[in-house]
Amino acid sequence: MSETRIDRRFRALKAEGRAAFVTYVMAGDPDLESALEIVKGLPAAGADIIEVGLPFTDPMADGPAIQQAGLRALASGTTLRKTLDLIAEFRKTDDETPIVLMGYYNPIYSYGVDRFLKDARAAGIDGMIVVDLPSEEDSELCLPARAAGFNFIRLATPTTNDRRLPKVLANSSGFLYYVSIAGTTGAAAPKPADVATALQRIRKATDLPIAVGFGIRTGAQAAEIAKIADGAVVGTALVEQVALGSDNKDAVKRVLDLAREISAGIRSVKKT
Amino acid sequence: MSNLNSYRTGPDETGHFGIFGGQFVAETLMPLILELDAAYEASKKDPEFAKELSGLLKHYVGRESPLYFAERLTEHYGGAKIYLKREDLNHTGAHKINNCMGQILLARRMGKTRIIAETGAGQHGVATATVAARFGLKCAIYMGETDIERQKPNVFRMKLLGAEVIPVKSGARTLKDAMNEALRDWVTNVADTFYIIGTVAGPHPYPQLVRDFQCIIGEETRRQMREAEGRLPDTLLACIGGGSNAMGLFHPFLDEESVEIIGVEAAGHGIDTDKHAASLKGGRPGVLHGNRTYLLQDDDGQILEAHSISAGLDYPGIGPEHSWLNDVGRVKYVNATDQEALDAFQLCCRLEGIIPALESSHALAHLEKIAPDLPKDHIIVVNLSGRGDKDIFTVASALGVDL
Numbered sequence: 001m002s003e004t005r006i007d008r009r010f011r012a013l014k015a016e017g018r019a020a021f022v023t024y025v026m027a028g029d030p031d032l033e034s035a036l037e038i039v040k041g042l043p044a045a046g047a048d049i050i051e052v053g054l055p056f057t058d059p060m061a062d063g064p065a066i067q068q069a070g071l072r073a074l075a076s077g078t079t080l081r082k083t084l085d086l087i088a089e090f091r092k093t094d095d096e097t098p099i100v101l102m103g104y105y106n107p108i109y110s111y112g113v114d115r116f117l118k119d120a121r122a123a124g125i126d127g128m129i130v131v132d133l134p135s136e137e138d139s140e141l142c143l144p145a146r147a148a149g150f151n152f153i154r155l156a157t158p159t160t161n162d163r164r165l166p167k168v169l170a171n172s173s174g175f176l177y178y179v180s181i182a183g184t185t186g187a188a189a190p191k192p193a194d195v196a197t198a199l200q201r202i203r204k205a206t207d208l209p210i211a212v213g214f215g216i217r218t219g220a221q222a223a224e225i226a227k228i229a230d231g232a233v234v235g236t237a238l239v240e241q242v243a244l245g246s247d248n249k250d251a252v253k254r255v256l257d258l259a260r261e262i263s264a265g266i267r268s269v270k271k272t
Numbered sequence: 273m274s275n276l277n278s279y280r281t282g283p284d285e286t287g288h289f290g291i292f293g294g295q296f297v298a299e300t301l302m303p304l305i306l307e308l309d310a311a312y313e314a315s316k317k318d319p320e321f322a323k324e325l326s327g328l329l330k331h332y333v334g335r336e337s338p339l340y341f342a343e344r345l346t347e348h349y350g351g352a353k354i355y356l357k358r359e360d361l362n363h364t365g366a367h368k369i370n371n372c373m374g375q376i377l378l379a380r381r382m383g384k385t386r387i388i389a390e391t392g393a394g395q396h397g398v399a400t401a402t403v404a405a406r407f408g409l410k411c412a413i414y415m416g417e418t419d420i421e422r423q424k425p426n427v428f429r430m431k432l433l434g435a436e437v438i439p440v441k442s443g444a445r446t447l448k449d450a451m452n453e454a455l456r457d458w459v460t461n462v463a464d465t466f467y468i469i470g471t472v473a474g475p476h477p478y479p480q481l482v483r484d485f486q487c488i489i490g491e492e493t494r495r496q497m498r499e500a501e502g503r504l505p506d507t508l509l510a511c512i513g514g515g516s517n518a519m520g521l522f523h524p525f526l527d528e529e530s531v532e533i534i535g536v537e538a539a540g541h542g543i544d545t546d547k548h549a550a551s552l553k554g555g556r557p558g559v560l561h562g563n564r565t566y567l568l569q570d571d572d573g574q575i576l577e578a579h580s581i582s583a584g585l586d587y588p589g590i591g592p593e594h595s596w597l598n599d600v601g602r603v604k605y606v607n608a609t610d611q612e613a614l615d616a617f618q619l620c621c622r623l624e625g626i627i628p629a630l631e632s633s634h635a636l637a638h639l640e641k642i643a644p645d646l647p648k649d650h651i652i653v654v655n656l657s658g659r660g661d662k663d664i665f666t667v668a669s670a671l672g673v674d675l
Contacts, residue, residue, distance in 0.1 A: 057575045058448065058560060060455040061298040067442060079572040105296060106559045110573025132296045132559065136286065157300040159462050164303055182300055183460040 028078025046263020186236025219265025287476020394426025471514025486520025
């Protein structure tokens, strides 16, 4: 498959000698306009890759913060179509920053896989993470998405043992998302030593860049992960900033301020 | 499906019944589900497992449950001959324990030390807490706050049995949300925890293994009906939320062409309103809780809240094998409203001296629509899946009685 924005970004960062800052925010949280402002502001705040959350009523792998973000987004009228519109709007001013759509399968299945892939392409999406589509269900979306030129990004977890790892890697591309803890998003801070051991194991099986997420909340934690991984993913901590006040304009500022702090942490780590 | 030789061969190797079923879960859970599948397949080949399970079902659960000729309901409708399969007489008062006993034996074989479950009406929670107490395993039950409010006796029962009841405050605070929360617990506690799913839904192998553990209902019914009438029944009736009691009764009869099989979904205030739980009539195929099945959902694929007076049927999905049986036309799926179920509940109390669960009352409610017009030699079996003691507060409130 041809190179995607994600592939290009990781190649550039490798040349630059630092890890990627991967951010996650929810489409339509706290409302569609503010979410667009957040996404538009993230590259300048240091984000190298943006995961845009697609809200779902029943996010069974997410902790309370992202559950609440999804409910706020749904309450503000966010749909899959409006999420694609938000990304298309972002693409009008940024043709470089990779966008990964992250969510659950049912809204996509309901929209229709073929129609979704066509519209996602038009909106400027580069990759997708669909939490409830393990490799056992590759024929649903992974294979058609790959054929359409998207990166299908897979999660590997502490329970993904060596026997299973090749199956997880088989059709994945772009990067591998290593979930640093067995748990829901935002639960506990990962232990860098454990993560390092896991990454050593995984690197034997793949050349894909590996981004590590779940539980990273501060610039200091992100820096620790940046030393050992190709990227650090921060979602819950950013999403929590949205909920801290009632003024949506302030929410944009709070999210971007935290992104800048974490970005500084990641950029403080130089790799040889 | 035109050359289908049997309706009983599913699921296929990938856990599908036609397009339904599958394994739609987060990667963290996949290794656990594969491990469960392997343990389950091994248990089926082990005569010791079957022996241990059947001993417990006999001496602890109190099986077999009677197949009872409901003489006065039969007289009342004046048509078909009505039998009740008395799952309400099982230990803990419902069919749920058949499955819990099977799954806890699997949990023990797999070396798990902590049990979790979701519950709606509380029957599955009570059954899970019961078997956990019996085998000395730690137990946490997830239950929506709304359900905790309307099922207080069962909440207290679970606590007496030593389980921790964890209130779920997300969503509509009912069964769907309890299942989300139980899955989140499982994702977090992968090493020591076994998730006892209470119905024929969830990722493969759950729909299959719950069905297999519940099939004892239908197998006994076949044998008992042969003893009582010397033949097969003509019609089977069971209520359906997720559909485990129905699948347990139906499955052993699926290949008997002469047997008409009817599942009754909860129509709440009516399926033309937005307050019902009839996933087959009011929903369309989608993916939730690990499987593809009929779901109540909006145009954007967001899951809608179900409604039923019966907490055990208050779920926006249905087991994937039911979805398949619906689409291939082997089972006929109908529905009954809250009011129809309440009427049937009271009628059964007065005529038979049996207080049925509100869930089972939905199956009883369908009798009025078919029994009077059927000949007297037509035999109907209704699965009386649980007893209604837990429901007296709900019923009192619906009838305007202050307890």
